[in-house]
Amino acid sequence: MIGERSIAFGLGVVVLLSALAVVDAQHRSRALFVELQALEAEAAELETEWGRLQLEQSTWATHGRIERIAREELDMRLPEFDSAEIVVLP
Amino acid sequence: MTRKHTQWIQPGRRRFVLGACGLLAGALGARAVDLQLLRSDFLRNQARVRHVRSVPLSAHRGMFLDRNGEPLAISTPVWSIWGDPGPLLAARELWPTLASALDMPLERLAERVTAAAGREFIWLRRRLTPSATERVLDLGVPGVGRRREYRRYYPTAEVSGHVLGFTGIDDQGREGLELAYDDWLQGHPGRKRVVIDRLGRRISDLELIREAVPGRDLTLSIDRRMQYLAYRELKATVQHHGATSGSMVILDVHTGEILAMVNQPAFNPNDGRDRASADLRNRAVTDSFEPGSTMKTFTIAAALESGQYQPETSVFTAPGTLRVGGHTISDYRDLGELDVGGILRKSSNVGASRVALSLEQHELWRLFSRCGVGESTGSGFPGEAGGKLLPAGSWSQVETATMAFGYGMAVTPLQLARAYAAIAADGVLPEVTFHKGGRPDAGERVMSRETAQAVRHMLESAVAPGGTGVRAAVPGYRVAGKTGTAHMAAAGGYAADRYRALFAGFAPASEPRLAAVVVIDEPQGEEFYGGQVAAPLFARVIGGSLRLLDIRPDGLEVPDEQRLRTAGGAT
Numbered sequence: 083m084i085g086e087r088s089i090a091f092g093l094g095v096v097v098l099l100s101a102l103a104v105v106d107a108q109h110r111s112r113a114l115f116v117e118l119q120a121l122e123a124e125a126a127e128l129e130t131e132w133g134r135l136q137l138e139q140s141t142w143a144t145h146g147r148i149e150r151i152a153r154e155e156l157d158m159r160l161p162e163f164d165s166a167e168i169v170v171l172p
Numbered sequence: 173m174t175r176k177h178t179q180w181i182q183p184g185r186r187r188f189v190l191g192a193c194g195l196l197a198g199a200l201g202a203r204a205v206d207l208q209l210l211r212s213d214f215l216r217n218q219a220r221v222r223h224v225r226s227v228p229l230s231a232h233r234g235m236f237l238d239r240n241g242e243p244l245a246i247s248t249p250v251w252s253i254w255g256d257p258g259p260l261l262a263a264r265e266l267w268p269t270l271a272s273a274l275d276m277p278l279e280r281l282a283e284r285v286t287a288a289a290g291r292e293f294i295w296l297r298r299r300l301t302p303s304a305t306e307r308v309l310d311l312g313v314p315g316v317g318r319r320r321e322y323r324r325y326y327p328t329a330e331v332s333g334h335v336l337g338f339t340g341i342d343d344q345g346r347e348g349l350e351l352a353y354d355d356w357l358q359g360h361p362g363r364k365r366v367v368i369d370r371l372g373r374r375i376s377d378l379e380l381i382r383e384a385v386p387g388r389d390l391t392l393s394i395d396r397r398m399q400y401l402a403y404r405e406l407k408a409t410v411q412h413h414g415a416t417s418g419s420m421v422i423l424d425v426h427t428g429e430i431l432a433m434v435n436q437p438a439f440n441p442n443d444g445r446d447r448a449s450a451d452l453r454n455r456a457v458t459d460s461f462e463p464g465s466t467m468k469t470f471t472i473a474a475a476l477e478s479g480q481y482q483p484e485t486s487v488f489t490a491p492g493t494l495r496v497g498g499h500t501i502s503d504y505r506d507l508g509e510l511d512v513g514g515i516l517r518k519s520s521n522v523g524a525s526r527v528a529l530s531l532e533q534h535e536l537w538r539l540f541s542r543c544g545v546g547e548s549t550g551s552g553f554p555g556e557a558g559g560k561l562l563p564a565g566s567w568s569q570v571e572t573a574t575m576a577f578g579y580g581m582a583v584t585p586l587q588l589a590r591a592y593a594a595i596a597a598d599g600v601l602p603e604v605t606f607h608k609g610g611r612p613d614a615g616e617r618v619m620s621r622e623t624a625q626a627v628r629h630m631l632e633s634a635v636a637p638g639g640t641g642v643r644a645a646v647p648g649y650r651v652a653g654k655t656g657t658a659h660m661a662a663a664g665g666y667a668a669d670r671y672r673a674l675f676a677g678f679a680p681a682s683e684p685r686l687a688a689v690v691v692i693d694e695p696q697g698e699e700f701y702g703g704q705v706a707a708p709l710f711a712r713v714i715g716g717s718l719r720l721l722d723i724r725p726d727g728l729e730v731p732d733e734q735r736l737r738t739a740g741g742a743t
Contacts, residue, residue, distance in 0.1 A: 115376055126249070126320060130302055133248030140243055140327030145400040163647035168725060 223367050225292075226381060227374075230320045231359030233343050234387035236336055238396040239429075239608045245336055245350070247322040247343070247387075251305040252298040257288045259315030259370075266313045273308045298341070299323050324350075328396060330438040331403040334454035335394060335430075335606070337554075338441040347452060349392070349606060351554045359387035391608040393429035398422060401716045403434040406690075409709045410436040414696035419456040419585045420709070422688040422717065425593040425678060427610035428602030430551070431686070431717075433457070433586070457551065460559040460582035461691070464658030465702070466676045467540075467578030468524045469627060470591065472512055474539035475527045476623040483626050484511050489522040497570040501525050501577075513630035516654060517639045521577045528576030529569065536572060537564040542601070542618040543591040545583055549604045559583045578656065589689040592676045595631070596652075596684035599624035628652055632681045635707075644675055644707035646715035648725035652684075653677015653710065655702035660694065670694050675706035679714050682726040688714055 141147075152158040207215065236245035253274065267285075271278040274297045281296070288294040298321060300308070305318055324339045326332065337348020345354035362384030367375045402420045410418045415436075422432040439451040453459065475481040492506035507520050515523035528536050541547065546561025560582040562571065574580050583591075586604060594601040598621045603614035631652035635641045640655045656674035659666035673695050678687040690706040690713075699705055718725075 119374065129320075130249045130251075133246070133250075134302070136243070136246055137248055137325055137327075140246070140325075144327065144329075145331075145397065146404075149404075168728075170724065 223369070223375075224365055224378065225368055226363050226365045228319070229362035229364060229382075229384040230322065231361045231384040231386045232322045233324065233339070233359050234357040234389045236349065236357075237389060237391045238394050238399075239391065239431075240395065241391070242396045243327055244332055244392065244394065244396065246325050246327070248325055249320050250299045250323045251302065251318040252321045253296045253300060253305065253308050254317055254319055255285065255294055255296045256292055256315035256317075257285050257290070257294060258292070260285050260313070261289060263314050266311065269311055270308070270313050270316065273304075273311055275304070324441075326441045328399065329442055330440045331400050331434070332394065332396075333439050333441040334435050334452070334456070335392075335399075335433050336441060348454060348554065349390075352552050352606075353390055356390060357387045360385040392606050393424070393427075393431060393608050393610060394433070394606070395431045395717075395720075397720050398432040398713075398717045399434065401720070402432040402713045403438075405709050405712050405716075406434050406436055407438075409692060409705065413692065413699065413705055415692045415705075416694045417455060418690070418692040419459075420688065420690050420713065421456045421585045421589040422686055422713070423589045423593050423602070423604065424610070425596040425684050425687045426602065426615075427612045428590070428593065428604040428615065429608065429610040430586070430604060430606055432713075454553065454555075455691075456585040457553045458555045458557050458584070460557045460584045460587075461672060462579050462581065462658050462661065463583050463588055463676075464578040464656035464672070464674060465519045465521075466588060466654050466656035466674050466689075467581070467583075468516055468519065468576065469595065469631065469654050469676075470539055470543055470545075471524045471528050471536060471576040472516055472630065473595065473619055473623055473627050474531060474536050475512060476626055477539060477619055478531050478535050480531065481512050481527065483513055483630065486511055487515060487520075487523045487526055489515075489520050489526070492522060494522045494525055494573070496525065496529070496573040497568065499570050499573075501573055513633060516627075516630045517634045519634075519640045519655065524576040525573035528572050533567070534564050536575065537561070537567065539619065540575070540581070542616075543594055544587050544601060545581060545591065547587075549584075549586055549590055551586065551604045551606060553606070556586075557582075557584050559587055578658065585689045585691050588674075588676050589687050592653075592678055592689065593687035594618050595624050595627050596678035596687050597624075628681060628684075631677065635677065640701075640703045641675065641677070641707050643703055644677060644710045644714075646679060646711050646718065646727075648727050649679050649715070649718055649723075650681035650727040651677060651679040651711070651714065652681040653707070655707055657700065657702045671700045673700060673702040673705035675702050675710045677710060677714075679718060680723060680726040685721070685723055686714060686717060 232249070233247040235243055235247070238244050267281060268278055271281040274281065276297065284294060296316070308316065309318060322343060324343070326336060335348055337350040338346055339350050340346045345351040345357065350357070363381040365378040365381060367378060369375050402422060406418050406420050418436045420432065420434050421430065423429065424431055433454070433456045435455045437451045439447065476483070486509050488509050489503060489507045493500050493502045501521050503520050503522050507518050507523070510518060510520060510523050515527065541561055546559045548556050548558045562580070567575070571580050590601065590604050597615065599617055599619040600615040601618045603611050605611065631654055632650060633639055635644050635651050635653055641653050644651055644653050654676055656676070658672045658674065660670040660672055662670065671694065673692040674690065676689045678684045688710060690710050692705050695705045
């Protein structure tokens with residue numbers, strides 16, 4: 083009689099603990115999901131930023147722009163062939 | 173006390189209260205049974221319909237890179253705004269602010285949302301800038317969200333517009349290499365199932381239905397620097413001579429890689445409205461024309477291949493005209509007696525015709541067709557023209573004579589460049605390709621090494637002083653090539669005053685690396701010969717390219733050799 087009772091009590095305690103564990107797991111899963119969403123949003127933002135920077139870089143690096151700056155602002159020009167010196171690597 | 177109370181409460185009242193409570197409990201129980209057991213499937217289903225959505229996971233399209241890894245086409249993420257008509261219809265009072273944030277007229281927004289009533293998803297505005305997206309979302313209108321999409325961007329804009337083509341609104345290739353390699357480049361969007369709340373916010377993820385697979389990158393044979401140089405010079409030439417259009421192609425003679433391919437007029441693939449169909453054509457591949465004198469190179473090659481002619485064999489071109497089957501073929505003046513090389517150097521129509529007529533019947537046809545005339549190059553470019561070459565048996569005397577100097581057939585600039593690459597590569601016709609690396613072993617021998625080398629020497633003298641192509645010369649390098657000035661075909665014959673200026677050649681002549689073709693349609697004004705219009709453009713672009721590729725000058729005269737210093741050696 084006593085044995086059965088204590089088993090039932092023991093099981094009740096276990097059920098209670100498992101119920102609490104479920105609550106805890108649920109809570110942690112929600113917290114992690116919120117974190118996941120935040121990170122996903124951050125990843126998306128970073129990807130957008132990366133794309134923007136790529137565009138910016140390739141816009142600045144357009145050959146036409148570089149050539150214009152070299153010619154107009156820096157007064158650079160291609161040397162005549164006769165004034166060039168050719169160095170041959172051994 | 174207790175008894176007194178018990179007596180005070182009448183039995184009828186007690187039963188009534190108990191009965192009411194029992195009824196309530198019974199009603200609750202029945203309802204619970206109804207919801208949980210009888211209608212549970214239906215309700216569960218309804219909940220799923222309302223709160224479970226499958227949302228796409230976007231996958232970006234692969235990049236085009238040039239041979240040095242520089243980007244030619246990039247897919248950058250942008251945001252598109254979507255709406256759920258249900259909650260949107262319930263919040264009509266917010267429409268004016270939403271419309272202004274979306275930068276669209278209120279009526280159009282209203283029309284779109286009302287038309288889509290009953291659906292769960294519509295695009296409100298696609299491909300917005302990040303800041304505009306922010307403004308829309310900050311309004312907090314229920315049922316409005318953003319979704320990631322990609323926009324294609326071409327850093328080189330119109331410089332490589334024809335080669336790359338462009339994509340449609342849903343990222344599928346529409347023209348050019350974007351179309352040709354669509355399967356390779358395309359990303360495959362994934363899907364996942366999520367739970368959303370009443371306002372469309374995601375609450376939890378349920379399952380991944382399909383993973384998103386991004387597209388693969390493709391490294392092209394194009395050299396971005398050479399492409400820019402060729403484009404800039406071609407544009408300047410076309411403008412300077414008031415020409416209607418022009419093309420230039422540069423090939424690696426051994427691998428068949430297309431290093432540069434430009435056309436005028438051009439379009440900007442970044443601008444969706446810039447889509448006049450005539451400007452979209454990649455003329456270097458899709459347009460074929462009569463190559464004129466540039467074809468004499470192959471007539472001479474056929475003559476040498478036949479064994480009937482040696483480079484020093486004399487051909488009489490006096491008096492500068494030749495009658496064949498009732499037609500007169502003429503030179504620009506009486507060139508007298510020429511050797512075989514002289515025909516190329518002076519570009520004699522009479523000489524080329526005489527040589528062609530003296531060959532065996534199929535000899536000329538065989539060499540032309542081996543060199544790829546009238547046959548698609550297999551580059552895989554959408555809309556590539558095959559050109560035209562009459563079948564072997566059907567050539568009359570007149571046709572043979574005129575084909576010897578490039579009339580009565582049609583080639584594309586790419587075909588012509590490939591045929592010249594065969595002469596540059598000791599007689600091996602390369603397999604042209606837009607891929608980096610190419611297939612150097614795929615080339616096919618179309619003439620003997622000796623013939624190719626002999627023709628190379630003749631073409632070099634055509635660019636030397638006294639030749640028609642002298643303006644194609646590049647200081648410090650040995651260049652070989654042939655000019656061409658073809659009358660444009662018009663209704664019922666040839667237009668007397670409309671020309672096509674051509675130059676085809678390669679460099680450095682001692683050990684060729686680059687073959688190029690320049691075509692300028694209808695140059696206006698005093699200068700219209702290939703040697704005046706196309707050859708200088710060839711010299712500027714090839715000269716610059718040789719320098720960009722660090723190819724050692726092979727044309728230094730002996731005193732100049734002293735200028736070649738060995739790095740680290742004595743000065």
